[in-house]
Amino acid sequence: MTRKRRRLYFVLFAMIGLGAATALVLSAIEDSLVFFYTPTDLAEKDIPKDRRLRIGGLVAENSVKRGADGVSVKFIVTDLTNTLPVTYKGILPDLFREGQGVVAEGKIDAGGVFRADAVLAKHDENYMPAEVADALKKSGQWKGAPAP
Amino acid sequence: MIAEIGHYALLLALALAIAQGTLPLWGAGRDDPKFMAVGSVAAVGQFAFLAIAFASLTYLYVVSDFSVENVAQNSHSAKPLLYKISGVWSNHEGSMVLWVLILALFGAMVALFGTNLPPGLRARVLAVQGWIGIAFLAFILFTSNPFLRLSPVPADGNGLNPLLQDPGLAFHPPFLYLGYVGFSVAFSFAIAALIEGRVDPAWARWVRPWTLAAWCALTLGIALGSWWAYYELGWGGFWFWDPVENSSFMPWLAGTALLHSAIVLERRDALKSWTILLAITTFVLSLIGTFLVRSGVLTSVHTFATDPARGLFILMILIVAAGGSLALFATRAPKLKAGGLFAPISREGALVLNNLLLVTACATVFLGTLYPLFLDALDLGKVSVGAPYFNATFIPIMTPLVMAMAVGPMLAWKRGDIKGVIGRLKFALGVGMIVTLGAWYAMGGQVLAAAGIGLAAWLVLGSLMEFAGRIKLFRIPFAASLSRLRHLPRSAFGMTIAHAALGIVVAGITASSAWQTEKILVMTKGDSVELAGYSFVFAGVEETEGPNYTVKRGTFEVTLDGRDVATLTAERRFYPVRNMTTTEAAIHTTWFADLYAVVGDADEKGGWTVRLYHNPLVPWIWVGAVLMALGGLVSLTDRRHRVGAPARARKTAARTKPPGGGARPATA
Numbered sequence: 001m002t003r004k005r006r007r008l009y010f011v012l013f014a015m016i017g018l019g020a021a022t023a024l025v026l027s028a029i030e031d032s033l034v035f036f037y038t039p040t041d042l043a044e045k046d047i048p049k050d051r052r053l054r055i056g057g058l059v060a061e062n063s064v065k066r067g068a069d070g071v072s073v074k075f076i077v078t079d080l081t082n083t084l085p086v087t088y089k090g091i092l093p094d095l096f097r098e099g100q101g102v103v104a105e106g107k108i109d110a111g112g113v114f115r116a117d118a119v120l121a122k123h124d125e126n127y128m129p130a131e132v133a134d135a136l137k138k139s140g141q142w143k144g145a146p147a148p
Numbered sequence: 149m150i151a152e153i154g155h156y157a158l159l160l161a162l163a164l165a166i167a168q169g170t171l172p173l174w175g176a177g178r179d180d181p182k183f184m185a186v187g188s189v190a191a192v193g194q195f196a197f198l199a200i201a202f203a204s205l206t207y208l209y210v211v212s213d214f215s216v217e218n219v220a221q222n223s224h225s226a227k228p229l230l231y232k233i234s235g236v237w238s239n240h241e242g243s244m245v246l247w248v249l250i251l252a253l254f255g256a257m258v259a260l261f262g263t264n265l266p267p268g269l270r271a272r273v274l275a276v277q278g279w280i281g282i283a284f285l286a287f288i289l290f291t292s293n294p295f296l297r298l299s300p301v302p303a304d305g306n307g308l309n310p311l312l313q314d315p316g317l318a319f320h321p322p323f324l325y326l327g328y329v330g331f332s333v334a335f336s337f338a339i340a341a342l343i344e345g346r347v348d349p350a351w352a353r354w355v356r357p358w359t360l361a362a363w364c365a366l367t368l369g370i371a372l373g374s375w376w377a378y379y380e381l382g383w384g385g386f387w388f389w390d391p392v393e394n395s396s397f398m399p400w401l402a403g404t405a406l407l408h409s410a411i412v413l414e415r416r417d418a419l420k421s422w423t424i425l426l427a428i429t430t431f432v433l434s435l436i437g438t439f440l441v442r443s444g445v446l447t448s449v450h451t452f453a454t455d456p457a458r459g460l461f462i463l464m465i466l467i468v469a470a471g472g473s474l475a476l477f478a479t480r481a482p483k484l485k486a487g488g489l490f491a492p493i494s495r496e497g498a499l500v501l502n503n504l505l506l507v508t509a510c511a512t513v514f515l516g517t518l519y520p521l522f523l524d525a526l527d528l529g530k531v532s533v534g535a536p537y538f539n540a541t542f543i544p545i546m547t548p549l550v551m552a553m554a555v556g557p558m559l560a561w562k563r564g565d566i567k568g569v570i571g572r573l574k575f576a577l578g579v580g581m582i583v584t585l586g587a588w589y590a591m592g593g594q595v596l597a598a599a600g601i602g603l604a605a606w607l608v609l610g611s612l613m614e615f616a617g618r619i620k621l622f623r624i625p626f627a628a629s630l631s632r633l634r635h636l637p638r639s640a641f642g643m644t645i646a647h648a649a650l651g652i653v654v655a656g657i658t659a660s661s662a663w664q665t666e667k668i669l670v671m672t673k674g675d676s677v678e679l680a681g682y683s684f685v686f687a688g689v690e691e692t693e694g695p696n697y698t699v700k701r702g703t704f705e706v707t708l709d710g711r712d713v714a715t716l717t718a719e720r721r722f723y724p725v726r727n728m729t730t731t732e733a734a735i736h737t738t739w740f741a742d743l744y745a746v747v748g749d750a751d752e753k754g755g756w757t758v759r760l761y762h763n764p765l766v767p768w769i770w771v772g773a774v775l776m777a778l779g780g781l782v783s784l785t786d787r788r789h790r791v792g793a794p795a796r797a798r799k800t801a802a803r804t805k806p807p808g809g810g811a812r813p814a815t816a
């Protein structure tokens with residue numbers, strides 16, 4: 001086999017690999033992109049109801065209520081302009097607290113309630129999820145990073 | 149005083165790095181042995197000064213000197229000694245000091261053990277190591293100095309993030325950095341080879357041990373990190389396709405490809421430019437990992453830096469390193485003499501396939517990890533790319549790789565006989581199919597997961613059969629097989645161990661992802677619940693004290709068919725210094741599954757939210773990962789791979805030695 005032929009095989013192989021990978025990527029990324037919205041975005045924009053999305057903001061004070069089964073939780077997420085009721089079933093992250101930032105992933109149901117299947121943990125008590133900080137900045141309620 | 153010594157040592161290390169980055173290069177260009185020799189001295193000196201700096205910082209942590217800002221921010225006098233020490237690298241500044249310390253360690257090792265390298269190549273390699281050292285030492289000194297004093301001195305420190313106060317995580321960063329930074333040696337060799345304009349099998353032989361050592365450390369580092377996430381985060385999962393995880397996984401994928409392409413270069417004098425490009429890519433991916441994790445563009449437990457100047461500085465290092473090395477590659481690579489020829493069906497062909505698949509997999513992970521950052525940078529909205537994307541792209545690419553892994557090592561170099569090999573693997577193929585059918589039947593459907601288990605069996609058996617073939621087991625008298633076994637190179641053992649270990653990992657990942665069972669419920673003392681055939685009886689929660697935390701400890705008595713299996717104690721620890729709670733999952737490991745329990749919050753009626761998991765085969769993931777690293781280590785003890793092994797006359801090297809190639813006479 002000549003050097004040219006060998007190179008041709010190599011390139012051909014690489015192209016097939018790349019083509020297959022591109023097809024995989026394109027088909028997968030479309031379905032698994034999860035957009036982030038604030039309660040204000042949800043109130044103002046027309047957001048498709050059947051898509052998975054992420055929401056974020058602060059957990060409103062005195063809004064956390066446990067359901068009768070003990071494992072489902074309701075709380076309200078606010079960006080201090082608009083609010084969004086959220087339900088979740090499971091153990092909340094260790095650092096989930098009223099008045100603190102939170103990010104949740106799930107879908108909005110017909111009644112406008114956000115059904116979260118994941119509530120994302122923060123890793124530090126000072127830490128504010130970047131999305132939440134931006135959401136507060138957007139709604140004009142940002143008062144700077146919490147003091148360490 | 150100690151802090152000032154550490155600071156001064158950092159400055160001296162920078163001065164030596166500058167000497168190391170310039171003088172040997174000049175010397176190599178003029179063929180001046182005196183200037184070339186400066187590289188070794190500077191490399192060892194740089195390591196010595198960084199060791200002093202690191203020791204100083206560790207001392208400050210151990211004695212809890214809160215007049216140093218970094219210590220006050222990240223340590224606390226009531227912390228156990230292990231976490232005072234691991235606290236040194238559990239923060240941004242300290243972890244960067246560890247980073248350069250390991251970089252200098254590799255530089256010093258090249259200087260000390262690389263005595264069989266041609267002086268010109270060694271000088272250039274050390275010079276490139278010097279440049280990397282300059283960049284990161286400047287980064288530390290200008291943006292992240294850990295030795296800055298604080299006034300007034302606080303009474304006590306802020307403490308370390310309790311999530312990081314854990315033995316698994318104490319050793320995760322050093323191993324990860326040994327891997328990341330270890331790839332810098334391959335990078336430096338690649339750049340040096342491009343400057344010299346020559347890449348040959350001898351070059352590959354020098355690069356392989358370094359790459360292998362880095363790869364082993366990175367494998368262990370990733371495994372430790374995933375093990376930590378498994379038992380500390382309390383979600384019952386081991387891998388979340390989190391950007392931070394991905395940023396350590398991408399160099400691993402590229403590094404694995406590099407390990408294999410270097411074999412082709414060493415044995416067949418082919419894939420020269422490709423190997424060089426992979427060496428560059430692997431280290432650039434390590435730098436990208438450092439950038440992603442350290443710059444604050446991602447939010448995670450690893451992100452300490454929120455200072456934009458730091459992110460910008462690392463981004464500049466990244467751009468210069470990637471841009472410079474790729475520009476050098478673009479101008480020099482076409483001049484590299486093309487090497488040997490081979491047929492597509494051959495050992496080399498199989499290794500090329502391995503490379504294509506690994507690099508493609510790496511590219512898809514790269515895309516999924518960075519896509520949200522691109523969108524955010526262009527202000528097109530905030531998105532996250534979830535696990536479904538990675539599963540949908542990564543698994544289909546890895547499946548053919550695992551299939552080919554059993555076949556490739558059996559193919560001959562140059563021209564292989566695929567039919568013959570498949571014939572020899574009939575047994576593994578049959579067992580793989582039976583295992584698939586068995587898993588499909590036993591676990592009720594789930595064809596893909598069953599096929600994953602079958603694939604794992606195929607790989608393990610295929611690897612073992614390849615090994616048996618080498619010693620002609622059962623085909624010649626047993627004593628003769630034993631004698632062949634004794635004369636087999638260590639690298640053959642290493643490969644078999646590492647390949648079979650991947651099969652074990654595949655089985656663990658498949659089974660635990662597909663057949664995990666989970667229950668979340670509220671339990672009060674005395675309640676019992678069934679999960680995967682086991683009966684969990686909740687024995688209530690008691691409160692006690694730890695060294696720097698208070699504990700709520702929930703106990704479960706687990707029985708199977710009336711026999712006692714285990715007592716699980718899950719903890720919720722509250723750390724008053726940080727006002728933070730952590731979860732310590734209770735895990736009972738059997739050979740075939742983990743029983744996993746987490747205790748959550750209490751309700752008003754004395755009930756506790758609990759989460760119980762049955763995770764089949766999950767321990768195999770870490771057993772397999774450790775075996776993989778072990779395989780790499782065994783291979784590293786091979787005579788031909790030993791770092792600094794005395795130079796020997798080598799046929800391949802002699803054959804490809806260019807006429808009149810004067811720079812490399814001692815080893816060719």
